[in-house]
Amino acid sequence: MAKPGSTATVEIKRHHRVVVNDKKGYLIAKRIMDICGALIGLICLSWLFLIVALLIKLEDPKGPVFFKQVRVGKDGKEFYMYKFRSMVANAEELLESLLHLNEVSGAMFKMKDDPRITKVGKFIRKTSIDELPQLWNVLKGDMSLVGPRPPLPREVAQYTEYDKQRLLVTPGCTGLWQVSGRNDLGFDEMVELDLKYIRERSLLYDIKIIFKTIKIMIRPNSAY
Template sequence: MDRPTIDNEELRVAPNRYIYWKGMIEFFISLFLLVLLSPLLFLICVSIKCCDWQAPILFKQVRVGKNEQTFLMYKFRTMHPGAEKRLNDFLDKNEIEGPMFKLKNDPRITKIGRFLRKTSLDELPQLVNVLRGEMALIGPRPPLEREVAEYSDTDKKRLTITPGCTGLWQVSGRNELSFHEMVVLDLYYIENLTVWLDLKIFVKTIGTVLLSKGAF
């Protein structure tokens, strides 16, 4: 697929019936995946607790969703306790352009956390967010409030639909892409949303996770 570009026109959300059924379809898929993966989820929980018995298993973080509404997003904890308070110590080492933060060798990440991130297993609790209607399986990734504070009007267009666990950005280069490229891909997805595009992203996500491409 050719890389789309951003223009200044009003965003055209794809007008089709699929967008109305998308939430219901993804609800049942997420429920099925939670049941199917329950043994793996239990094993991950035990592994995290064995590394630090007193620290929580889940990491809850306020994210910005559809129409700039905030919600608590769930992930398996991959960092040492208190890591969020140390963020300012590493902002000058940011390895991604734009209002996002990524650091490949972040010292705040635990050993088990590094594995979970590399395999994207830390994202599995977000299936609960999908069941709650706060996220979709596929869509733009939900940003942090401090990131949205730096958004331009064009950047905010990616907040017009329900955020997803995976999306076009993740299967097109992930953390290897700049923030601008992520926005371009998200807006392309919003304007061209179809069941076939979702299926294509879902299949590509499996390959991206297995290859751990762009994950850190």
């Protein structure tokens, strides 16, 4: 298995079933960390929110600053996930014409030179700044600071029963996949990293992933 921060190939073990670490003490401590971290982040980064909002509006005045999208969370529950808008206003309408250009395997869509991404969007995606509004999702309890990324309903529709194990825990703003290569890894490798996290998650593990995420925001990895 690749360690956090590594881009090594992940060993695929799709016949294994995951055992969730759901100890009560850990879950309580994790929720406290989520609330405190989200509040501190929203307050301390309010100046950055304002600057990004202004830049988005200057480049594309007609579109909204924030983008909300239905995602699938723990146990298949759907919720609205928030991000800074990094694409043109009609991005969802254009997706169908781009699906054949998907550059990753499995049930997700990624395209390095996606023509729907704006100039501001390219920067905020590269630095993961576009993900910051998800701190609001963390406060609401839809997401955690650390966990598997919440998939789209159309992606879940293609999941096998094995893949659906990603939905056994609350999804996160960041996770083991993001700090282990992100778009350099395929769908199956992403699933394995998520399941590794679910099996081994602990408060210390979460803190390590958060610090690695901050490092990646300062020195971007393969995000696009």
